[in-house]
Amino acid sequence: xxxxxxxxxxxxxxxxxxxxxxxxxxxxxxxxxxxxxxxxxxxxxxxxxxxxxxxxxxxxxxxxxxxxxxxxxxxxxxxxxxxxxxxxxxxxxxxxxxxxxxxxxxxxx
Numbered sequence: 001x002x003x004x005x006x007x008x009x010x011x012x013x014x015x016x017x018x019x020x021x022x023x024x025x026x027x028x029x030x031x032x033x034x035x036x037x038x039x040x041x042x043x044x045x046x047x048x049x050x051x052x053x054x055x056x057x058x059x060x061x062x063x064x065x066x067x068x069x070x071x072x073x074x075x076x077x078x079x080x081x082x083x084x085x086x087x088x089x090x091x092x093x094x095x096x097x098x099x100x101x102x103x104x105x106x107x108x109x
């Protein structure tokens with residue numbers, strides 16, 4: 001599908017020339033499915049472990065921290081993950097601890 005300004009949704013892509021924009025758009029479209037799979041892996045990991053930091057997610061999922069932050073932000077925006085606490089991280093600084101949002105079914109069980 002050729003690039004059009006209105007067909008992008010929330011896919012990040014850029015470029016100064018039409019060719020650069022087309023190539024960037026094609027790469028973003030190729031990553032769309034992969035991003036969904038990574039989000040599902042992350043959500044499953046958070047539900048399994050309960051409370052995790054971004055660094056813990058990066059280590060547990062073997063993904064770069066930049067990807068972790070982007071994926072976790074998306075899960076937070078979708079209401080599936082929330083910040084639950086603060087802890088001292090790997091480098092001695094305060095970090096946010098994230099956990100799953102309980103569903104109504106989980107709360108009533």
